[in-house]
Amino acid sequence: MLIDTHAHLQDKALKADLKEVLKRAKEAGVKKIICIGYDYPTSVEAVELARKYEGIYAVVGVHPHDAKELDEETLDKLYQLAREEKVVAVGEIGLDYYRNLSPREKQKEAFIAQIKLAREAGKPVVIHDRDAHQEVLDIIKKEKAGLNGGVMHCYSGYLPMAIELMKEGFYISFAGPVTFNNARKTVEVAANIPLERMLIETDCPYLAPEPVRGKRNEPAYVSYVAGKIAEIKRKSWEEVAYITSLNAEKVFHLR
Template sequence: MLFDTHAHLNDEQFAGDVPETIERAKEAGVTRIAVVGYDLASSIESIKIAKRYGSVYAVIGVHPHDAATLDGDTLTKLRVYAREPEVVAIGEIGLDYYRNLSPRQIQVDAFRTQIHLAKELKKPIVIHDRDAHEDTVNMLRSEQAGENGGILHCFSGSWEMARQCMSLGFHISIAGPVTYHNANKLLEIAKLVPLDRLLVETDCPYLAPHPFRGKRNEPARVRLVGEKIAELRRISLEQLAEATTKNALTVFEIK
C-alpha cells in the first residue's frame, strides 16, 4: 500500500476528474495521498479535497514562486487553516533559484516565516529546493527547522546534501525522475538513503515517470517510482511500500 506524499490534485489539470484519479490510484495500490498547496487558494482547495475523500491529507503553504503573496493577512489565514484536522504539514515552502519568479530575498523571508509558523504549530515542513541547495541547507540548519521533522520533496541535491538534511531531522522523497535514463545521481541516492528515511511521491501533474514522461502525471504512477527504487535496492515492491508508507505516517503524525 503506497503513499503518494506529494500530489497537486488541487491543480486545474485535475479539475474534471479528481474522483476518478483517486480511484485509479487505489486500483494501483496507492491508498494515501498528500495534496500540497502552493499559495493560499490552492492550500484551501487541498483542505477541501482532503475533507471530501478518505485517506487524503492536506499540506498548506506558499511556494517560493508565490513568496511575494505571503503578507500578514495570508499568514494569519494559513495559521487558522493549519488547525484543520486534515492538515498534516506546512508546505510546500523553500527556495527556487532556477526560475526566480520571486526576488531571492523575498523567497528567503517567506521560507523563514513559514518555518517559524510550522514550529509554532508543531508541524513538519515540506521543502521545495531547486538550484538553491546551499542556501536551503543553511536555512534548515540556522532555523533548526527539523524540530518537528519534514521532507525534502522531489530531491535533486547531492548525496552529501541528503546526509546533511537527514542529520537535521528530514526525510528524502524521490519522484518520477528516478525512472529517467539520465538520472545517474538520483539512482545512487535512491540506493543509499536509509530505508527508514525514504519517501515516494509523484509531484503530479508534473514529472510523470517513464514511460509516461511528458504526459499528465497522477498518484497511481507513484507505483512506477516505487518499482524502480525497489529494483535498485534489490528488495520487493511490498517491502518498499511498507517502509515508505510507515515513514510517511510517522512524518505526518497520522495514526
C-alpha cells in the same frame, strides 16, 4: 499499501476527472494521498479535498514562486488552516533559484516565516529546493526546520546534502525523475541512504515517471517510483511500498 506523499490534486489538469483519478489510485494500491498547496487559495482547496475524501490529507503553504505575495494577513490565515485536523504539514515552502519568479530575498523571508509558522503549529515542513541547495541547507540548520520533522520533496541534490538533511530530521522524497535514464545523481542518493528515511511521491500532474513520461501524472503512477526504488535498493516492490508508507505515516502523523 502505497502513499503518494506529494500530489497537487487541486490542479486544473486533474479537476475534470478527479473521481476517476482517485479510483485509479485506489486500484493501484495507493491508500493515502498528501495534497499540497502552493499558495493560499490552493491551500484552502487542499483542505477542502481532505475534508471531502477519506485518505486525502492536506499541506498548506506558499511556494517560493509566490513568496512576494506573502504578507502578515496571509501568514495568519495559513496558521489557522495549519491547525485543521487533516492538515499534516506546512509546504511546499523553500527556495527556487531556477525560475526566480520572486526576488531571492523575498523567497528567503517567506521560507523562514513559514518555518516559524510550522513550529508554532507543531507541524513538519515540506520543502521545495531548486538550484538553491546550500542556501536551503543553511536556513534549515539555522532555523532548526526539522524540529517537528520534514520532507525534502522531489530531491535533486547530492548525497552529502541528503546525509546532512537526515541529521536535521528530514526524510528524502523521490518522484518521477528517479526513473529517468539520465538520473545518475538521484539514483546514487537513493542507493546510499536508508530505505527507512525515504518517501515516494508523484508531484502530479507534473513529472510523470517512465514508462508514462510525457503524459499527465497522477497518484496511481507512484507505483512506478516504488518499482524503481526497489530496483535500486535490491528489495521487493512490496517491501519498498510497506516501508515508505510507514515512513510517511510517521513524519506526517497519519491515522
